[in-house]
Amino acid sequence: MTLQQTVRPAVIARSASRRDNGRLIQEIGMLAPAVILLTIFLAVPFLLSFWTAMTNQPLVPRPTPIRFVGFNNFLRIFRDELFWTSLWNVSRFTFWILPVQCGLAFATALLLHQKLPFRNLFRGLFFLPAITSMVVVCVIWGTLFQYPSGPFNQIIGFLSGGRIQPIDWLGDPNWAMFSIVLLSAWQAYGFQMIVYLAGLQGIPDELYDAARIDGANAFQRFWHVTMPGLRPTHVFVLVITTIQAFKLYTQVAILTQGGPKSSTETVVHYMVRSGFEEQKLGYASAVSVILFLIVLVIALLQRQLLRRFDV
Amino acid sequence: MSELAIPTLEAQVKSERSAIGSLRMVQTASILVIALVIVSPLFMLLIASLKDDRFQILADMGSFRAFWVSNPTLSNFAEIGNLSGELAFGRYLVNSLIILASTVGAGLIVNSMAGFVLAWGSLRGRALILSLVIALYVIPQESIIMPLVIMVSRAGMTDTFAVQIVPWIASPLYIFLFYQFFAQLPKELFEAAQIDGASVFRIYRSIFLPLSLPALATVSILMGIESWNQYLWPILVTQTDYARPIAVAIATFFGQDSIYWDRAMAASVLMMIPILALYLAFQRWFVSSFVGSAVKG
Secondary structure, three states: OOOOOOOOOOOOOOOOHHHHHHHHHHHHHHHHHHHHHHHHHHHHHHHHHHHHOOEOOEOOOOOOOOOEOOOHHHHHHHHOHHHHHHHHHHHHHHHHHHHHHHHHHHHHHHHHHOOOOOHHHHHHHHHHHHHOOHHHHHHHHHHHOOOOOOHHHHHHHHHOOOOOOOOOOOOOOOOHHHHHHHHHHHHHHHHHHHHHHHHHHOOOHHHHHHHHHOOOOHHHHHHHHHHHHOHHHHHHHHHHHHHHHHOOOHHHHHHOOOOOOOOOOOHHHHHHHHHHHOOEHHHHHHHHHHHHHHHHHHHHHHHHHHHHOOO | OHHHHHHHHHHHHHHHHHHHHHHHHHHHHHHHHHHHHHHHHHHHHHHHHOOOOHHHHHHHOOOHHHHOOOOOOOHHHHHHOOOOOOOOHHHHHHHHHHHHHHHHHHHHHHHHHHHHHHHHOOOOOHHHHHHHHHHHOOOOHHHOHHHHHHHHHHOOOOOOOHHHHHHHOOOHHHHHHHHHHHHOOOHHHHHHHHHOOOOHHHHHHHHHHHHOHHHHHHHHHHHHHHHHOOOHHHHHHOOOOOOOOHHHHHHHHHHOOOOOHHHHHHHHHHHHHHHHHHHHHHHHHHHHHHHHHHHHO
16 A cells, blocks of 8 residues: 655744753654554564564474474475465455445445435445444354355245255355355445545546536546546555455354365465464464565555556 | 536536436435345344344244344343353453453554654654554554464463553554644644644644544544454454453354354344444544545555
8 A cells, every 4th residue: 555645744943952852852752652562563573474484483382493494384385285275265255356345335435425315324324334343244144144044045045936946155165255255345345435435525526517518428427537536546445455355364264264175265264274273383474474475566556556547 | 718608507407407307216226225235134133133032033034024023032132241151241342342442542642642743743764754654554464463473472461451452552554644634734733832832742732632533533433443353363362251352252153053143143233332332423523534544545
């Protein structure tokens, strides 16, 4: 994510020099808690992960000393078929979640941007799933997905007059990941909706008026004013959603544990499993380094895209 | 120019007006359909939590009875609401509330102070610290969690409240949000207070902080959701009931052979209430300001 630096306020006139020292001490004191906490709990573990990734560190300390193993962990990861399966699975997940979640968010934002009655009420309602904990979402959707007679299967059976057989949403390797996509999109689209609403509000009304004067119809105004105006928003939403998708963990850990037949195994789930069930912390750290590099590449890609659009 | 423009515009608006009527209908219908998809699962959760019979809950789910309860009962809540015992969800809820309040409370202070100094301080190297903070923002929690577990277990912090609070107080995102908010306030505010002889901390405390309600609300909601919904971290660092949050407790339902949906539903409703209250309290300021920072951020 590119964090664009806001223009810093003009330099403040220097105060009397005898007060400067006291002021400096106060400023350091105000900055120190954040800097110390970020160093201990973010910078240090981040740097440590690169070191741990090159050792055979176990979860529980052993009498034998920890050995430096170089890139062996990475080589073993790349040779493990399950790792590639997990990478393929999160890619499949991303492929589905982008249109479903971002599409729903965009459509909802477009509707709420109109002057419809009760639109503030709807905006509040539509954000409810976003504040719902993923664990609670799993309780709800776990019932919806029940096989063979859960709500979804009953609705499908009713609509098809019993012709379509009940689907084992979470137990069928062909369906499991798609089911995870559905509940994930439902849970998280509220944030994207709000970002889109902000993007829509950022397009000046004058542009629409000008387009009207030029004789543009509703569709033309959407295509030539709204869409170009939303370009940075689209980039932001797609990138954030992709990064979140690659970090997929909680819903899979709760509902499927990576199954059935590894069809919902994800990178983070693979990492946690190797670190805590197989107790290979060095190996798991290597996975976490790979995850970081993936996220970094996506973030840099966003930067490039935004720069190309000249935002 | 405008004399020419206005009649054309009005004519077109008039011609569009008839089309708008039918468009409105389609839009309203779409909104209602989306609302149905979004809200009905939550409504179903609420209704199911008021039903006593866990087999009946599943049987009702496929029909309109999922949205209706003929004799509502709070027995599920009574069963799980206790503070000790096997299903001590009241206790887990209190644990989560302690963690939420401490994280958000400390987070608001620590991050806003840092953001303020980065925006208005005279410290040298401020720009460098700011860009370091921004760079740290790229690191996902998931990729530091392995070494962090080693660190906190070496420090003997496992199974405490502190281990679920302290690591997540300072955050690059929230420091940046505060920085951005403070930086766009007029510099006359700062200068006037300075001339009156106020210290930096005093200016922050008495002038800038009271003006930053939108930023405080936004960070409270975002941090609150984040803290409340933590799952991976607490399962790694809690082994006993002592500091276990409600999210982890609810997830244990899924390990059982047959899930007690009635209790799981009641526990879920219980879990939604505090964060919903937080959201409703701050929502008014949230939407407008999250906004500006999001796309740039």
